[in-house]
Amino acid sequence: MKRSLIAAALFATTAFANAADVPAAAADTTIVLVHGAFADGSSWDKVIPLLHAKGYKVVAVQNPLSSLADDVAATKRVVDAQTGKVVLVGHSWGGTVITEAGTSDKIKALVYVAAFAPSEGEASGNLGKDYAVPPGVPTLQQDATGYLWLPADSVAKNFAQDVPAATARTIAATQGPIAAKAFADTTTVAAWKNKANYYIVADQDRMIAPELQQAFAKKINAVTTTLPTSHVPMVSQPAKVADVIIAAARR
DSSP states (O other), X not given: OHHHHHHHHHHHHHHHHHHHHSOGGGGGEEEEEEOOTTOOGGGGTTTHHHHHHTTOEEEEEOOOOSOHHHHHHHHHHHHHTOOSEEEEEEETHHHHHHHHHTTSTTEEXXXXXXXXXXXXXXXXXXXXXXXXXXXXXXXXXXOTTSEEEOOHHHXXXXXXXXXXXXXXXXXXXXXXXXEGGGGGOBOSOOGGGGSEEEEEEETTOSSSOHHHHHHHHHHTTOEEEEESOOSOHHHHSHHHHHHHHHHHHTO
């Protein structure tokens, strides 16, 4: 009988401690994750369980990657469907998307992960013109319909060089080609001007120059975290990326 009481007490104590780990704001905050080019929503699959463990609702947008307008529309639909506050997270090209889509009053913070952060009237394709061309960019291939994609060997060498080979093969197999013309689409707003901003610089990035990422972070006055990763820190360092997102959610 004593043993049962002790076990019950221990269970109750553990349950209370686990509940205490979940911030009260978590119940009222949704994390919306926006993938970039050459990716899809599954690019967040290592981060999502970490956010769930802290009590947050998470939704990963599936961008069509057909134009900036189309991707913004897809993101806004997800944001509009949420109740409470939203932390909007964009990786790579997804940074341009959240810059245009992140104006809702629901959005409490923007998190840029190795991402573009344009100002109004800027096109993503012009943002790196003052920097050396990253090694991965010349390896892009274009199909007959005008969509860009990365060969598997370049994914392993330039896009995700710090993940296991099997993971890089999966990234290559599930990549989302993007319409080349999307990189000429210009933004009409810069949501980061009126939001709390966080930026993760990937300082071994071979797709977007780390120096350009640092310039973005400075421009948007972001709380900045630098990680020694490839272009996909959410895959190679998911706990570190989740920590930044959680910090934004707990504001």
